[in-house]
Amino acid sequence: MMIRITNVLQHLLRWSIFLISTDAVREEVLNDLEEGYIKIKHAAGHASAEQWYLRQAFSSLPDLLIYRLQSTAHIRATAGVVLGWAAAFVAAVLVGITTELFIENPLASETPLYLVLLVTMACAFASALAGGYVCLLTTRRPNYLVMALIGAFVLTPDFVFAIQSNEIDVFVLPLPIIAIILGLTLSEKLSTHSGRRLL
Amino acid sequence: MASNRLGDFEFAVLTAILRLGPQSYGVAIREDIETQTGRMVSIGALYTTLRRLEAKKLVKSKFGTSTPRRGGRAKRFYSIEPLGRKAVKDTLLTMQRAIGGVQTI
Numbered sequence: 527m528m529i530r531i532t533n534v535l536q537h538l539l540r541w542s543i544f545l546i547s548t549d550a551v552r553e554e555v556l557n558d559l560e561e562g563y564i565k566i567k568h569a570a571g572h573a574s575a576e577q578w579y580l581r582q583a584f585s586s587l588p589d590l591l592i593y594r595l596q597s598t599a600h601i602r603a604t605a606g607v608v609l610g611w612a613a614a615f616v617a618a619v620l621v622g623i624t625t626e627l628f629i630e631n632p633l634a635s636e637t638p639l640y641l642v643l644l645v646t647m648a649c650a651f652a653s654a655l656a657g658g659y660v661c662l663l664t665t666r667r668p669n670y671l672v673m674a675l676i677g678a679f680v681l682t683p684d685f686v687f688a689i690q691s692n693e694i695d696v697f698v699l700p701l702p703i704i705a706i707i708l709g710l711t712l713s714e715k716l717s718t719h720s721g722r723r724l725l
Numbered sequence: 726m727a728s729n730r731l732g733d734f735e736f737a738v739l740t741a742i743l744r745l746g747p748q749s750y751g752v753a754i755r756e757d758i759e760t761q762t763g764r765m766v767s768i769g770a771l772y773t774t775l776r777r778l779e780a781k782k783l784v785k786s787k788f789g790t791s792t793p794r795r796g797g798r799a800k801r802f803y804s805i806e807p808l809g810r811k812a813v814k815d816t817l818l819t820m821q822r823a824i825g826g827v828q829t830i
Contacts, residue, residue: 553798
């Protein structure tokens with residue numbers, strides 16, 4: 527029974543590798559797994575060869591997946607857009623909550639405008655930094671412009687609302703967008719540094 | 726200069742190719758690194774690294790003749806390019822500079 531389970535696992539892993547890996551590495555990885563399996567089977571027996579195969583196949587999956595993400599343009603672009611949008615969405619929610627809190631607070635009129643802006647920009651900066659960092663660690667080459675534009679589009683309605691409600695000067699509108707771009711740029715520096723260390 | 730910086734694993738792969746010479750193909754490189762470093766090398770990590778090194782023009786590859794051992798499939802042999810040799814030398818120099826002046830560890 528045990529042998530059958532490992533056989534099923536072996537086939538599942540083989541198929542996973544086949545599906546996940548890119549054309550550039552697929553054949554070589556599968557050939558080497560097969561060659562290694564046969565080699566160990568002759569030297570140490572069937573059970574050892576199976577163990578080796580499972581361990582090798584399992585440990586190869588993350589590398590193959592990351593390589594697929596990094597080398598496939600449309601997946602990279604999608605990941606960039608999704609993560610950038612997620613970062614901007616978090617920023618928009620935080621901006622909305624912050625603005626609403628200040629508007630609904632009876633002390634709102636006593637709250638300095640620069641404080642509202644500072645908190646808003648910090649939120650936008652932090653979420654762009656976090657989103658960009660995750661995106662860059664996985665994809666290495668995101669499309670900054672797309673991410674920044676999505677961030678700007680998601681944030682703009684909140685700021686228009688804030689302008690109408692709080693009479694914020696229209697000239698402060700680009701500030702959170704600048705904060706997002708700064709966050710993304712900084713995340714690039716951080717992830718490049720981490721990427722080198724991880725290699 | 727920045728592009729010549731190698732990671733630990735890239736360095737191990739390139740030095741294995743240098744050691745193995747014309748016999749450098751996937752299985753041999755993996756076994757060599759495992760022998761030299763004493764740690765398990767995943768096949769996925771090896772081939773993705775080899776592709777990256779090829780993209781950076783640090784190594785090149787060509788198919789050999791097919792053997793019955795691999796079910797008639799040809800092996801892909803790797804050799805180091807001049808840029809790869811330079812990258813290994815640069816990395817070694819960086820390591821030597823980094824450890825310079827250290828009396829005891």
